[in-house]
Amino acid sequence: MMQIVLTVSAVVLSLAAAGAIVRIARGPSLLDRVLAADVLLAIFGAALCIDMAVNRHLNNLMLLVAISLIGFVGSVTVARFVADRRENVRES
Amino acid sequence: MNPETVIDAVSAVFMVTGALMSLAAAIGLLRFPDLMSRMHAATKPQVLGLFLLLTALGLQMRTWWVWPVLLVAWLFQLLTVPVSAHMVGRAGYRTKHLHPELLSADELEAVVQQAAAKRRADGDTGR
Amino acid sequence: MNRKKVSLRQELPLLVWLVFVWCALWQNFSPGNLLFGALIAVLVARVFYLPPVELGGRFNVLRAVPFAIIFLGKVVAASFQVLYLAVARGPRVVSAIVAVPLRSHSDILVTATGHVISLIPGSLVVEVDRSTSTLYIHGINVRNAEDAAKLRKDVRDTEAGLIRILGTKEELSALTQESAA
Numbered sequence: 069m070m071q072i073v074l075t076v077s078a079v080v081l082s083l084a085a086a087g088a089i090v091r092i093a094r095g096p097s098l099l100d101r102v103l104a105a106d107v108l109l110a111i112f113g114a115a116l117c118i119d120m121a122v123n124r125h126l127n128n129l130m131l132l133v134a135i136s137l138i139g140f141v142g143s144v145t146v147a148r149f150v151a152d153r154r155e156n157v158r159e160s
Numbered sequence: 161m162n163p164e165t166v167i168d169a170v171s172a173v174f175m176v177t178g179a180l181m182s183l184a185a186a187i188g189l190l191r192f193p194d195l196m197s198r199m200h201a202a203t204k205p206q207v208l209g210l211f212l213l214l215t216a217l218g219l220q221m222r223t224w225w226v227w228p229v230l231l232v233a234w235l236f237q238l239l240t241v242p243v244s245a246h247m248v249g250r251a252g253y254r255t256k257h258l259h260p261e262l263l264s265a266d267e268l269e270a271v272v273q274q275a276a277a278k279r280r281a282d283g284d285t286g287r
Numbered sequence: 288m289n290r291k292k293v294s295l296r297q298e299l300p301l302l303v304w305l306v307f308v309w310c311a312l313w314q315n316f317s318p319g320n321l322l323f324g325a326l327i328a329v330l331v332a333r334v335f336y337l338p339p340v341e342l343g344g345r346f347n348v349l350r351a352v353p354f355a356i357i358f359l360g361k362v363v364a365a366s367f368q369v370l371y372l373a374v375a376r377g378p379r380v381v382s383a384i385v386a387v388p389l390r391s392h393s394d395i396l397v398t399a400t401g402h403v404i405s406l407i408p409g410s411l412v413v414e415v416d417r418s419t420s421t422l423y424i425h426g427i428n429v430r431n432a433e434d435a436a437k438l439r440k441d442v443r444d445t446e447a448g449l450i451r452i453l454g455t456k457e458e459l460s461a462l463t464q465e466s467a468a
Contacts, residue, residue, distance in 0.1 A: 073172045077179035084179075087186030097195070099252050103202045104189055106244065110206045111182045117213035118175055121220045133233055136210075140240040147247035150255060184370035191377035196425045199411055201369050207406060208366040228311035242405035242412070249413045249425065253384075265435055267386040268414055268423040 070122050077118050085111050102146045109139040171216035178216065181209030195252045203245045210237050302328045350451045358403065365408040372428055383429040384413060387442045389420045390465075391450060391458055397422070399453075400446045407445065410438060 088111060091104035113135045116128040188201020214230045253268070302325070309324035310316050372380055389397060397420050401412045404424065414423040426438045447466075450458050 069168060069172060073175050076176055080176070080179040080183050084182040084186040087183075087190050091186075091189045091198075097252075097255075099195055099248055099255075100198065103195070103198055103248060107182075107185050107189060107202050107206065110185070110209070114178060114182050114209055114213055117210070117217055118179065121171060121175060121213065121217040124220055126221070126226065129229065129233070133236065136233075136237055136240065140244050143244040144247045147244070147251040150251045181366055181370075184366060184373060188369055188373035191373050192380060193378045196411070196413075197380055197382060197427055199425075200409070200427045201373060203411070204362070204365040204369050204406065204408075208362050211362070225314045225316065228307065228316075229314055232308055232311045238406070239402070242402045245405060246401070246412050249411060253413050263381070263383050265383040265385065265429070265432070268384045271386075271416075271423075 074118070074122050078115075081111055081115050081118075098146065098150055102143050106139045106143050109135050167219050167222075171219040174212040174216040174219075178209045178212035181205040181212065185209075196249060199245050199249050199252075203241050207237060207241055210234060298332060301332060305331060345453065345456070347452050350448070354448050354452060358407070361407040365406065368408045369427075376428070380428055381430050382425060382427045383435055385424050385426055385429070385435050385438055387422045387424055387439050389422060389446050390443075390461065391446065391454060392420045393455070393458075396446070396449055396454060396458075399449050400442070403445050403449065404442050407441070410442065 085108060088104045088108040092101050092108070095101040095104055113132050116132050116135070120126060120128050182205065185201050185205040188205070189198050192198045192201055211234055214234055218227050218230050305328035306321060306324040309327060310320055313320055389400060391397065391400075394417075397415065397417070401415065401422060404410045404422075405412055409427045409429070411425045411427075412422055413425045415421075416423070422442065424438065424442060426435070429435050429438055447462055450462050454462070
């Protein structure tokens with residue numbers, strides 16, 4: 069049964085990653101791309117999680133936390149940078 | 161039916177649903193018209209998806225001491241996701257990424273314009 | 288740096304949380320590890336000093352458990368709502384930005400309310416006005432004034448629930464007066 073689950077979720081996650089990559093390529097603005105990159109990282113995290121659950125180990129757990137941290141720090145940094153560049157009169 | 165199969169079945173359902181949540185996020189990213197709606201798609205399924213997958217992982221490990229660390233991982237996600245969504249949304253609003261024709265009401269615009277007018281009225285002496 | 292005196296009672300939730308994280312990361316809840324974790328927690332709280340969060344001094348567990356369960360249910364509903372909207376409506380979705388004045392002025396309550404409503408169906412915080420404690424919320428699928436009123440009521444209800452859990456006594460009595468009226 070685990071093999072079926074693995075195959076199904078691998079297909080679903082690949083489709084999701086393809087969608088996110090399309091949005092990164094097309095995204096009209098920088099913020100759209102950041103958002104899509106964040107989602108792509110979340111999809112990687114989901115893949116790591118499924119690998120752990122199917123093979124019953126916990127080796128990727130710290131990797132998972134690191135990935136969500138990178139997504140968080142990355143999108144916050146870019147959001148601030150974008151806001152500052154367009155509107156340099158106001159602090160924030 | 162022994163409990164082993166039940167646990168396996170539940171975690172299998174959780175894993176597939178969690179993967180589907182990632183797909184929901186991707187569909188939302190592709191189909192929604194503006195940045196703000198895409199933000200909804202990027203944040204909410206992500207949180208539920210990680211919850212389902214971590215629960216499946218906990219069920220598969222079959223030991224009690226993995227649950228606290230999974231809980232900590234999920235709580236961190238819960239705390240960081242709204243913050244980054246808010247930062248992106250705020251930057252998006254300020255840099256005019258909205259499509260006004262897609263909004264049925266905008267109660268922030270008047271406030272922003274008022275603040276801008278006040279800044280202009282204060283003049284260049286301030287800064 | 289000017290350090291305000293922090294009582295142990297005020298610091299206790301932070302210390303307990305730090306010990307819990309320490310033991311969870313080691314995946315080891317033995318007494319020795321608990322003790323060492325407590326030592327490190329005290330050290331961290333002393334060396335890396337941050338301004339303390341002004342808690343209301345009360346925490347209602349009986350209210351918190353149902354709130355957490357309802358919150359979990361709402362998280363599930365939110366994801367499926369997004370899935371439905373993405374598939375069924377797609378590009379034709381209409382949203383709105385709604386201003387919601389909150390009752391409370393304490394930072395922790397405004398933050399908690401913002402976090403919770405960012406995760407429940409159809410709302411996302413765009414801007415916070417701290418001086419008047421008003422949240423500006425982007426609601427997805429808000430097509431008319433009726434939907435906007437519903438969203439506003441949703442947010443106010445969430446805040447009421449949070450006040451019942453960890454608001455100060457004054458906020459709580461104001462809330463009970465309001466609901467009685």
